[in-house]
Amino acid sequence: MVTLKKKRAGYKKPLVAVYILTVIFFLQAPALSLLVSSFSADKYFRFPFSELTMKWYVEMFNSGGIRDSVLNSLVTALAVTVPATVLAFLGALAFARYKWRGRFLYQRFLLLPIFFPQMVLGLAQLLLANFMGVNTSWITAGISHMVWLLPIITMVIAIQVYGFDVTIEEAAYDLGASTAQVLREVTLPVLMPGIVTGALFAFLLSWSNFDLSLFLQGVDNMLPVYIYGKMTGGFSPTAPALSAAVYLLSAAVLFIPFWLITRMENS
Amino acid sequence: MSDYDVVCEDVCKSFGDFNAVENFNLKVERGEYIAFLGPSGCGKSTTLRCIAGHNDITSGAVYLRGQKVNDLPPGKRDTSMMFQNFALFPHKTVLDNIGFGLKMRGMEPARRVKQVKKFLDIVGLEGMEHRKPGDLSGGQQQRVALARALITEPAVLLLDEPLGHLDELLRIKLRGELKNLQRKLGITFIHVTHNQDECLTMGDRLVVMNNGKIEQTGAPHDIYTRPATFFVAAFVGDNFILTGDIKSAESARVSILTDFGCFKVDTTQKVPVKNKQGGFSIRADLITLDTDTEQKFDNELFGVVEFVEYVGYIVKLRVRIDGINNSGQGAMVKQIIVKQNHDQYFKKQLKEGDKVKVGWAAKDAVFLTGSYSVKDVSLYGS
Amino acid sequence: MKPYENQSQSIKYKNLPKKIKNPGLFLGLPTILALTIFFLLPLCLIVLYSFQEPNVFELGKDLTLLNYKDFLGQGYYSTFLWSALLAVLTTAATFVLAYPCAYGMVKVFPKYNMWLTLLLVMPIFVTSNIRIFGWTLILLKGGFLSFLTGWIPGFQEIEFLYNFPVIIMGMVYIYFPFMLFPVVLGLEMVDDTAVEAAVDLGANRWQVFKEVEVPMSAAGILIGCLLVFVLSLGSMVEAQVLGGSIVTTFAEDIHHAFSYQQNWPLGSALSVILLTITVGLILVALRYVNLDKLLGARAKLG
Numbered sequence: 001m002v003t004l005k006k007k008r009a010g011y012k013k014p015l016v017a018v019y020i021l022t023v024i025f026f027l028q029a030p031a032l033s034l035l036v037s038s039f040s041a042d043k044y045f046r047f048p049f050s051e052l053t054m055k056w057y058v059e060m061f062n063s064g065g066i067r068d069s070v071l072n073s074l075v076t077a078l079a080v081t082v083p084a085t086v087l088a089f090l091g092a093l094a095f096a097r098y099k100w101r102g103r104f105l106y107q108r109f110l111l112l113p114i115f116f117p118q119m120v121l122g123l124a125q126l127l128l129a130n131f132m133g134v135n136t137s138w139i140t141a142g143i144s145h146m147v148w149l150l151p152i153i154t155m156v157i158a159i160q161v162y163g164f165d166v167t168i169e170e171a172a173y174d175l176g177a178s179t180a181q182v183l184r185e186v187t188l189p190v191l192m193p194g195i196v197t198g199a200l201f202a203f204l205l206s207w208s209n210f211d212l213s214l215f216l217q218g219v220d221n222m223l224p225v226y227i228y229g230k231m232t233g234g235f236s237p238t239a240p241a242l243s244a245a246v247y248l249l250s251a252a253v254l255f256i257p258f259w260l261i262t263r264m265e266n267s
Numbered sequence: 268m269s270d271y272d273v274v275c276e277d278v279c280k281s282f283g284d285f286n287a288v289e290n291f292n293l294k295v296e297r298g299e300y301i302a303f304l305g306p307s308g309c310g311k312s313t314t315l316r317c318i319a320g321h322n323d324i325t326s327g328a329v330y331l332r333g334q335k336v337n338d339l340p341p342g343k344r345d346t347s348m349m350f351q352n353f354a355l356f357p358h359k360t361v362l363d364n365i366g367f368g369l370k371m372r373g374m375e376p377a378r379r380v381k382q383v384k385k386f387l388d389i390v391g392l393e394g395m396e397h398r399k400p401g402d403l404s405g406g407q408q409q410r411v412a413l414a415r416a417l418i419t420e421p422a423v424l425l426l427d428e429p430l431g432h433l434d435e436l437l438r439i440k441l442r443g444e445l446k447n448l449q450r451k452l453g454i455t456f457i458h459v460t461h462n463q464d465e466c467l468t469m470g471d472r473l474v475v476m477n478n479g480k481i482e483q484t485g486a487p488h489d490i491y492t493r494p495a496t497f498f499v500a501a502f503v504g505d506n507f508i509l510t511g512d513i514k515s516a517e518s519a520r521v522s523i524l525t526d527f528g529c530f531k532v533d534t535t536q537k538v539p540v541k542n543k544q545g546g547f548s549i550r551a552d553l554i555t556l557d558t559d560t561e562q563k564f565d566n567e568l569f570g571v572v573e574f575v576e577y578v579g580y581i582v583k584l585r586v587r588i589d590g591i592n593n594s595g596q597g598a599m600v601k602q603i604i605v606k607q608n609h610d611q612y613f614k615k616q617l618k619e620g621d622k623v624k625v626g627w628a629a630k631d632a633v634f635l636t637g638s639y640s641v642k643d644v645s646l647y648g649s
Numbered sequence: 650m651k652p653y654e655n656q657s658q659s660i661k662y663k664n665l666p667k668k669i670k671n672p673g674l675f676l677g678l679p680t681i682l683a684l685t686i687f688f689l690l691p692l693c694l695i696v697l698y699s700f701q702e703p704n705v706f707e708l709g710k711d712l713t714l715l716n717y718k719d720f721l722g723q724g725y726y727s728t729f730l731w732s733a734l735l736a737v738l739t740t741a742a743t744f745v746l747a748y749p750c751a752y753g754m755v756k757v758f759p760k761y762n763m764w765l766t767l768l769l770v771m772p773i774f775v776t777s778n779i780r781i782f783g784w785t786l787i788l789l790k791g792g793f794l795s796f797l798t799g800w801i802p803g804f805q806e807i808e809f810l811y812n813f814p815v816i817i818m819g820m821v822y823i824y825f826p827f828m829l830f831p832v833v834l835g836l837e838m839v840d841d842t843a844v845e846a847a848v849d850l851g852a853n854r855w856q857v858f859k860e861v862e863v864p865m866s867a868a869g870i871l872i873g874c875l876l877v878f879v880l881s882l883g884s885m886v887e888a889q890v891l892g893g894s895i896v897t898t899f900a901e902d903i904h905h906a907f908s909y910q911q912n913w914p915l916g917s918a919l920s921v922i923l924l925t926i927t928v929g930l931i932l933v934a935l936r937y938v939n940l941d942k943l944l945g946a947r948a949k950l951g
Contacts, residue, residue: 016753023750024768027825030783031775033793037786048796091680093672096944100673107940108932110680113688115876115931117883119900120920123907124691127917131694131708147687150680155944162941163948170321171354175368175419176342185367189358204774224776231782231890240786243779250775258767 031247038241056241066242069226076142076222077207084146084153084206085199089191091150092157097164114151118211121148126215136218144216145206152205153198160194193261200257204250271330272297272423272455273318278327280313287313289479291327295423295457300449302470303459306502310479311459312351312427318457319348319425332422342371347421351428353412355400361387361411362396368419386414389448406437413445417452424449426458430465442469463503467491475499492550497639500548505583507554507603510546510639513538521634523547526599527590530566534634546635552606553631556584556623558615564626572621573602582612586625692924698917706913716918725902725919732899736882739820743828743877744870746821751832756841766833770826777823781890784819785810788891811893819887824880828873835869836862837946868943875934879927899923 038056040049060066094100095107113121125144129136168190172182188195210224217225223246230239273295280288288310295301303311316322318329320341329336336344347368356364363370365386366379374382380396387393390410400408409429416424429445430438446469449456460466466473467487475482475490475498483495494500500508511525516538523530523545532547555564556572570588583604590599603625617623700712703719720726754765772780787793788809795809809815839862847861863870885900899919906916 013757016749016757020750020753020758020765023746023825024765027769027772027822029787030780030822032783033786034779034783036793087679087683090676094674094677094680096941098673098676100671100677102677103673106673106677106681108935109684111935111940112928112931113684115879115927117880117900117923117927119885119904120695120883120923121688121691123903123916123920124695125687127694127698127913128687128691130706143687147683150683154680159944159947162945165352165354167350167352167354168356170341171348171350171415172356172367172371174319174321174341174346174348175415176371177367178342178371181371186356190356201774208774208776210776210778224778227776227782228778231778239782243782246779247775251771254771254774255767258763262763 031244031251034240034244034247038244040237040240042237056238057245060238060241060245063238065221065226066223066238069221069223072138072217072220073207073223076138076145076220077203080142080146080149080206081199081203084150084202085195087146088150088153088157088198088202089195091154092161092194095154096158096161097166110151110154112151113148114155116148118148119215122212122215125212129216136216138217138220138222140218141213141216141220141222142206144212145209148209148212149202149205153202156198156201157191157194160191164190196257200254204253208246208250270297271295272299272332273457274328274330275314275318276328276330278314278317278329279325280310280317280322281325286479288317291481293474293481293484295455297455298453299455300446300469300471301455301457301474302466302472303457303474303476304461304463304466304503305476305482306461309476311461311474311476314476315348315425315427315457315459318423319346320344321348345422347416347419347424349412349416349424349426349429351431353400353408353432355408355411355415357400359399360396361392361398361400361403364400364411365415365418367415372419382418383414386418389417390414405433406441409433409441413448421454423455423457426456428460429458430460430462438465445469467503475503477502493633494548494635496637497546497548497635500633500635505551505604505606506548507551508546508548508635509601510544513543513545520629521545521547525590527568527588527601530632531629532632532634533630536634536636538634544636544639546639547632548635549627549632551583551604552581552608554603554605554625554627556586556605556607556615556617556625558617558621558623562624562626564624565629566627566632568603568625570603570623570625572617572619572623575618581606581608584617586623588625695917695920695924698914699921701914701917703914704912716915717922719915720919720922725899728897728902729899729922731896732882732884735816735820735884735888735896735898736878738817739824739881740828740874740878742817742821743824744832744874747825747828747832747873748870751829751836755833755836756839766830769829772823773826778886778890780823781819781887784822785890788815810891811895813892813895816888816892816896819891820881820884823884823887824877827876827880831869831873831876831943832866833869834943834946835866835873838868838942839865868938869946871934871938872943875930879930882927883923 039052039054041051041053041055042049091110094103095110122144125140125147126136129140134140164187169182169186172186177185208224209222210228213222213225214228227239227242227246230236230242271294273293275291275293278288278291279286291310291314293301303314305311313322317324320336320339320343324337331345341348356367359367362380362383366374366383369379369382383396384393387395390413392407392410392414395403395407395411400411403411409432413429426445430441433441442465445456445458458465458469470487472485473487473490474484477498483490483499485493485495490499491504494503494506497508497510500506509523509525509527509530511523511530514522514524514529516522519533519535521532521534521538523532525546530547538545549566555562568588570586572584573587574585576583576585583606586603586605588601588603590601605625697708699716700714701709701716702711702713703715720729750769754762754769758765785792789795792809843861843865844857847857852860883900885898885904888896888898889901900923903916903919903923906912906919910916
């Protein structure tokens with residue numbers, strides 16, 4: 001049995017590795033192209049470049065329009081993260097841990113927004129805002145983001161909750177802990193990885209959201225919408241620089257926490 | 268009431284329509300080691316959790332040291348539970364795990380650390396304070412769980428299959444350690460298990476349960492030698508059990524007509540009127556097998572050796588006997604397990620195919636009445 | 650696959666703390682409320698608008714089916730069919746691409762699971778139009794790819810954009826993570842010992858795949874395909890940017906109706922049609938999936 005497994009895996013492993021690496025390269029290819037293009041001094045895009053420069057990055061930092069949209073996106077994302085994570089945490093417990101009458105419907109109802117075409121959702125929410133006489137602004141965009149990413153974050157945390165051993169809570173009660181103490185000492189610490197991951201995802205998904213922001217941002221331009229404008233209104237040389245910068249930043253925000261956690265666990 | 272550490276009065280627990288525990292009555296004295304024994308699903312863990320407070324009782328009452336505790340949450344009862352999967356806090360160190368109960372009572376950290384170190388010594392885990400449960404072996408985790416439960420100095424320690432997750436050798440070793448610990452500390456232990464050997468070696472008293480009810484309560488020796496019901500006879504030890512019609516009952520000797528013949532049992536019980544149903548059970552080690560058919564016994568059968576199992580210190584022989592059911596139709600076959608120790612076996616060295624006489628004394632058999640479940644007996648006994 | 654009844658039987662529950670009678674409902678209520686107000690309500694509005702007279706902006710009492718008639722009469726159904734075709738092709742291509750990847754992550758290199766997941770899933774945290782933009786720079790005439798192919802004689806100045814296959818490529822690129830993640834969960838549901846038993850009984854690689862791996866990971870495959878299909882059905886950006894005007898997607902029509910045509914009721918009706926098909930598919934598919942077992946696969950449940 002052992003030799004059979006080795007034989008099967010023998011030629012397979014490098015093949016699979018190559019395949020996965022190819023897929024990773026395919027997925028990151030646009031990032032590379034953006035990065036490379038951002039150094040081209042040409043006003044129009046042509047490869048190979050005539051000369052290389054950093055001036056688009058400088059222009060990017062000086063641009064007021066960019067600064068405003070970055071701020072808008074940042075504020076919205078931060079404002080969305082906290083309520084989304086809290087609601088998602090509670091919702092994940094309802095999803096994965098307790099047996100209750102409406103659970104079946106709840107699970108399906110919760111999943112629905114994930115499958116929705118964002119554009120239609122955004123339009124529908126715009127109609128609602130209009131109907132209620134509310135002006136669109138970063139607040140409406142934020143609410144829209146929250147409703148859309150709530151199901152995703154709930155599921156991320158729910159996956160953790162499924163693996164949560166409830167008997168450790170019983171043990172805590174047995175040893176005299178109150179409900180608040182059990183939450184503080186046992187439940188939250190053990191589920192913290194899932195909660196932190198959820199919060200991180202919430203931030204990133206709100207920050208990078210385009211389809212919903214497009215309809216609900218009002219005058220508060222969000223960064224993705226700003227970039228879209230730059231992209232479609234003819235080639236703008238700052239566009240690659242800006243895009244590359246955003247790409248790298250998002251990657252950093254995603255990878256650094258995980259890298260830190262891995263370092264902490266290994267020490 | 269207050270002489271007893273634990274009193275269960277007609278405790279019943281149902282989950283919806285399902286009665287998990289029915290009319291559980293027990294009085295436990297201070298410092299006793301009680302073992303609950305029974306097959307999976309018999310209600311032993313449920314009862315334990317009722318005593319602990321993790322399950323609410325449907326009816327009846329539980330008293331701890333004289334105080335009725337039905338509505339008291341587990342944290343406020345003077346009991347501590349050791350869980351089957353240990354339920355250690357994976358994110359806390361051994362120190363924080365064990366000291367948890369003290370932290371909940373508001374003890375300052377410095378004193379807590381001293382207490383924890385004391386209990387680490389007691390369970391034999393000195394120096395392990397800063398490890399995490401994930402780094403410990405099964406046996407070590409069990410000791411941490413034990414220390415954590417004992418540090419709050421409860422009146423009663425409740426153990427839910429504590430040795431179930433450990434391998435054989437470790438289990439046997441820890442049995443002795445648990446028993447010693449209990450004697451040293453002098454507190455009451457209630458230990459739930461489905462493993463007979465554990466019960467018999469560790470308990471001062473056993474409670475045998477089946478289908479939510481108590482079958483028999485008593486000292487290990489009593490339960491082993493004098494089972495009170497068919498279930499106990501089948502579940503505890505290796506017993507040969509037969510049922511039939513009671514033919515006669517004179518001067519403490521009962522005659523029972525079974526499909527395999529008529530057998531005599533000595534009993535001090537009051538025997539029901541003739542032609543009622545009854546039965547008997549005889550221990551596998553009290554049955555004699557011989558190819559020499561000269562020997563006379565109170566009860567005799569003829570059979571053929573089917574299988575010889577050499578267990579080491581004993582030899583188990585499976586003997587096939589034939590009978591005819593009472594109405595005269597249909598052959599019946601049964602297998603008896605007979606236990607012989609080394610010397611007994613090697614005197615004659617019976618082998619497969621040998622025709623043997625199976626015999627035992629009427630005084631060694633135990634008379635049984637009551638409900639007889641074919642399923643239970645065939646599952647656990649012979 | 651059989652429809653799944655009693656889906657909550659596979660998990661043991663403990664209801665703590667005891668003070669709250671129905672903790673599940675209590676904890677789920679905030680989410681339910683939020684979704685009802687900001688998700689369900691807007692959708693109801695869209696339905697209402699879809700029955701309004703064309704080109705109005707306020708809800709009136711008169712209801713009409715005119716907008717739905719336009720779906721058939723004005724040729725919107727053809728864009729819908731095109732979008733459906735794109736969606737089917739995207740789903741199939743994404744599955745073929747993602748399954749071996751997921752297999753490698755779960756069965757061959759489980760040690761690197763976290764990092765591989767991050768690398769492969771990371772793109773969804775970057776705005777899709779940025780990523781598509783990156784592709785245009787590669788595929789443009791005068792872009793990176795045409796530079797590389799320029800070395801091959803006769804292949805100079807090729808425009809890789811504005812054709813059908815490149816749209817599919819773009820969509821596969823965007824929706825890849827959405828197929829990957831559910832399939833990974835599905836594969837984690839496959840019991841390795843069952844695979845070993847099959848091999849032991851003489852099954853070859855293809856048979857093991859067909860008889861053991863696919864049935865056991867079916868839930869994940871189903872969810873992945875459903876997700877990608879539904880999302881790509883409602884997609885717009887990839888076809889617009891990479892394909893130019895060769896294909897108009899249904900989502901583009903919807904957007905058009907709202908923005909340029911200022912015809913909210915028409916846009917709403919088209920949206921309702923899209924949503925009906927989408928929700929219908931979702932509800933049917935979810936009947937066959939044991940969500941607890943799939944999402945709890947990492948925790949080795951069920």
